[in-house]
Amino acid sequence: MVIQQTLYFDPESEKCFPRELPVRQIPILETKKAEVMSIDPYDPCPCNSGKKYKFCCHSIGDEVSKISHLHETHQTATALQLLDRLKKKHPEQPLSYITEAQILMAERRFEDALVPLNECLEREPDHPAAHSLLATSSFLAHGYKRSQKTIYTALQKCAAVDVSLATPLAISIAIALQMRGYYLAAREHFALAMRVASQEYQQNLFMNLLEFDGDDQIPYQFRGVHVLERCPLEDSEQQATFEKAQRLANLGCYRSSASLFKQLAEATGLVTLWKNAAFCYAWATDEVKAAELFHQAAGIESDFAEAVELETLAQLLDLNNTGEVVNSIEKVFEVESLSRFLTQMDLHPQVLRGNVPPAQDPEETTPAAYYQILNSELDADSRGEGITLETVPVVIGDIDVFDADRQLGNPAIVRLYAYEGDQLEKTEQIFEAALGKEGKKECGLQEVEPDSEEAGTPLSPIPTEQWPLFFRWSFPQKMPILKRRELEAEQWKKLLSETWSETPLAGLDGKTPAEAAKEDSLKVALTAAAYVLDAQTLSLGHFLDFSELDPELGISELAPLAVDASSHFNTCSSMTQNRIPVKELSDPQLMYIFNRALLIRHPRFLYDVLIEVLSRDECIKEVDLDRVYTTLTEICHKKNQREEMLSWIHKGQENAQAQPEHAFESELQWKMRELSFRLEDTSDPGLSDFMKGIWDNYGKKMPQIREYLKAFAQAFDLDLPWIKESSLLDTGDLAGNVSSEGIWSPGEAAPEADSGSGSKLWLPGQS
Incomplete structure (x- = not known):
């Protein structure tokens, strides 16, 4: 039998809950439940103790089967009562405790599941499945940080008997951490789940890993593989400590490993050890400490490109944990007459009704109407002839309108939200003007306190230093898309060549890039800041060409990696991979990089790879040309290279x-x-x-x-x-x-x- 649990992660409390929260749904988590029907006495016991069934839980197997059937037929209360009696009658049998915990977890009673698991471990302290389930329940009840010690104990106990028992624990942590934004930690826990899983689950877990690495909303520097580097040490005790740290990291005990690597780094001063410690702290979700050590490693790294990559990771982690953000603010109103409210909104020239986004889930409540609030009037019937960068209507706020629920007696709700500061102030002014005092009375508008369980975050917080790069525009429906794209390209050119140069950045000690360019000591940090910008623009739908930056900054792409026929790239990070000179690769090397580049999909590097593949007859035989031409079309479309884009389309047609x-x-x-x-x-x-x-x-x-x-x-x-x-x-x-x-x-x-x-x-x- 398989217990399926649909989980949701709350970023505020760092807990997983079984109820719907305003976040992306976590995929189904599967936990094997003990199955005792038709088991040979000399097979492993279904309680997963590591012992033979005959010498472990054989005497209560039939009763547990009947109890499990009761739960399957929704007689959970009876099943739990019988299990309680069974535990008292056979306190030495682990299967009754394990089964009770699994039933409680299936019912999403994670806190309650801790009780039978702790009882089991009091009698059998090394039971691996009990440790794994205890860690999983604790994590789901209390979050990662509070459960870290329990998690590490479980991973080590499982490794001693059957490491695959840790699979549900590792994958649940990975999924939750990804939703929390701990991307380096999430990626490594996906890899951990792959390492410990039995063969039957590896395919599904591999797909999880591919999905993560292909998510272009995650900075590409956080995607792809990161490995701990070997570092032979002359001192035998230090070498033994290094090996222990490596073993702990392989098991997933990342904070313990980080402490040992940091201890060695402080004793030796070696950059590799600082780097290893930084990664382990990041994998343990201590991103503040990881950023500190990445900065330190970058400062002593002699290779410029390596130093820039370390500094880039540090700046990205700093940005991921900054308190300097622009938040979205939501205000909630109840409305008595929704029709009158909608009429008032439709009359104001700066309140534009939009299409209601389709529901992501069948049970999701869909708004009855959606509006954007603009900073200026929009001539909806024009073709946008007079729109320039200075006059383009900017979206400064949003309104979601939800109809009343007559059956439940819930009133109609209006949710107004905008980013704090000038946009929120102007949004509220326009909202007030659209209704007026009489309009408020006629529709019965009244502000209410948001329900804490329903309060959403429709707009994600934006780091303050990234705020100048963020823009949302609205165009007349008849305005040609090409003109919109040209206007957006013009905006990006201005942002990258002018605005960014004058934006103070934390990674540059609060200096602007223009100021940092005058100090040689900040060259590594400035180049790293450009690679952070590279990741930011990709997530915003643009990708950086370094020639777009102000030439006076003196920033250029990192030098190509030195390669030869013996070079292997399976341990290359995504940032290092982008430095590979594809023209110098052998055909087998190129095909390996081709598959890696298609996964990470960094446009600059991927374009070079695809062009090189098309230039080699042997490589062309191994690729799906339709996919190659489609990808080149998409890249050229993003770059606004219209003629080249059409040429690849014609190539695709010829191939078809x-x-x-x-x-x-x-x-x-x-x-x-x-x-x-x-x-x-x-x-x-x-x-x-x-x-x-x-x-x-x-x-x-x-x-x-x-x-x-x-x-x-x-x-x-x-x-x-x-x-x-x-x-x-x-x-x-x-x-x-x-x-x-x-x-x-x-x-x-x-x-x-x-x-x-x-x-x-x-x-x-x-x-």
């Missing part, structure tokens, strides 16, 4: 046409991808002919595509007379089926298209 199977579907996808990018510039004189080509060449075989084209024409306000003139009923001679996503496949004749079918449009970024 050359495929013996599924050529039609693949070619159509590439055509639709090109259309999505061409629609960004509705003034393109060739747009009409291009769409007509899709209508004529693909619409006959796939009628649904014509519905898409009509929808695009309407959404982008395109004047296409040929759509009205063309027959919508000619489905051609090729029979097939059309999925709800609009993908044609061979088969029986496709039904006639229904414009009201609700099929999804193919959107930019879909493959």
